[in-house]
Amino acid sequence: MILLGATVVYMVKQHIDISPTKWGKFTTTFQMLAVTAVLLQFKYAYLFWWLAVIFTVISGIDYIMRGFKTLYAIDNAHRNGK
DSSP, X not given: OHHHHHHHHHHHHSOOOXXXXXXXXXXXXXXXXXXXXXXXXXXXXXXXXXXXXXXXXHHHHHHHHHHHHHHXXXXXXXXXXX
């Protein structure tokens, strides 16, 4: 989904500035912890799994909102003659 959004922004803007967010970093951290916990058969691996799910959803929403803001800013610049 993020890749598709980035492609749309690039097609419209002809340039894209991709920078990681704190939510994306939390997501990656908890996804790696979840994978490690499952592989090590950690008793409470499901806690890391659910934290990874929660942060993945938050991160996805954040990236979608950033994408819409970028596209909306482009539309406003064109309407105002900039």
